[in-house]
Amino acid sequence: QVQLMQSxxxxxxxxxxxxxSCKASGFTFNDHAMHWLRQAPGQxxxxxxxxxxxxxxxxxxxxFQGRVTIASDTSANTVSMELRNLRSADTSxxxxxxxxxxxxxxxxxxQGTLVTVSS
Amino acid sequence: xxxMTQSPDTLSVSPGERATLSCRTSQSVSSKVAWYQHKPGQAxxxxxxxxxxxxxxxxxxxxxSGSGTEFTLAISSLQSEDFAVYxxxxxSSWPYTFGxxxxxxxx
Numbered sequence: 001q002v003q004l005m006q007s008x009x010x011x012x013x014x015x016x017x018x019x020x021s022c023k024a025s026g027f028t029f030n031d032h033a034m035h036w037l038r039q040a041p042g043q044x045x046x047x048x049x050x051x052x053x054x055x056x057x058x059x060x061x062x063x064f065q066g067r068v069t070i071a072s073d074t075s076a077n078t079v080s081m082e083l084r085n086l087r088s089a090d091t092s093x094x095x096x097x098x099x100x101x102x103x104x105x106x107x108x109x110x111q112g113t114l115v116t117v118s119s
Numbered sequence: 120x121x122x123m124t125q126s127p128d129t130l131s132v133s134p135g136e137r138a139t140l141s142c143r144t145s146q147s148v149s150s151k152v153a154w155y156q157h158k159p160g161q162a163x164x165x166x167x168x169x170x171x172x173x174x175x176x177x178x179x180x181x182x183x184s185g186s187g188t189e190f191t192l193a194i195s196s197l198q199s200e201d202f203a204v205y206x207x208x209x210x211s212s213w214p215y216t217f218g219x220x221x222x223x224x225x226x
Contacts, residue, residue, distance in 0.1 A: 004162065045206065045217040061214065100168065104210035105153035107174065109162040 002026040004096055004110035011116045012086050019082040020113045022096030029072075030054045033099040034079040035106060036070055038092040050099065051079060086117045121145050121209050125218035131226040134197050140221045142190040142207035151211040154183055154192045157220075158203045166205075167192060199225075 007021045022034070035050040049060035051070045058070050069082045079096060094113045097106035122145040132138045142152065150170040157163040165174045167183035170190055180195040194201055202225050207218040 044219055045208075047215060095163070097163075100165075103151070103168065104215050105165065105168045105208065106155075106163075107165045107168075109155075109164070111160065111162045 002098070002108045004098065004108055006094075006096060006110040006113045009114040009116070011118065014087055014117055014119055016086050016117075017082060017084040018086060018115050019080055020094050020096075020115070021078055021080045022110050024077045024079070024098070027098075029074060029077040032101075034070075034072065035097045035099055036068075036079075036081045036094065037097060037106075038094045039112075040089070040092040043092075045095075048081065048083075048094075053079070083115075086115075088117050091115065091117045120214055121148060121212055121216050123207055123209055123216050123218035125205075125207060125221045127221060128219070129222045129224060131224050132197055133226045134199060136197055136226075138194045138197055138201075138223055140192040140194075140205055140223070142185075142192070142218050144188045144190075144209055146212075147187045148209040148211035150186045151209055152183075152185070152190045153208045153210065155206045155208065156201075156203045157206065163206070194223075197223075 003025045005023045010018050012018050030053050033050050033052050036048040039045045048064050051058045053072045067084050072079045096110040098108040100107040124143045126141045152170045154167040155163045171183045182193050184191050204220045204222050206220050
């Protein structure tokens, strides 16, 4: 069965970076784009960006451009998301998710990783 | 940006009863709406896509309807495992956006 297993919770200081990983299993990794979203406390889910695991092409949402890097390791069926220059507003649960196919909905999600930014 | 507005914010329903959740979009999205269920500490789960197509493995008590700007998720006979937060999402126009969620709680 399809599973997306994310790395554990992180606590970071303002200005630091965080890297969250997501290991995929149960499907052909290169057949699906992998996306990253986040949800701050009391806020809506928001898209951060995605990677086409087939060719490594990435796209980032405007709000995160320049601060985020999404990468994939096809040998390990893993995608990662690094967010730099953290601030308290980045305290959120971060999710990886698989794009279903040709339409932009997400058919499988990771369990989420809480990143807390605090001095 | 298309704004998704869900109602109500919280819905209290007894097990075995029917629940109806609504989602309104600020402009037409045709049928490009998905619904997700999310329980604390778990992965969100896709329920419905294309406004009315049930995702693989989702029980038949879940159904979606609507087009344009008004959408509904119905759960015909609530089971204990259905109490969760439900989100709608539009994928008609980038940035793809989510509603604020409806919390379905036990009455």
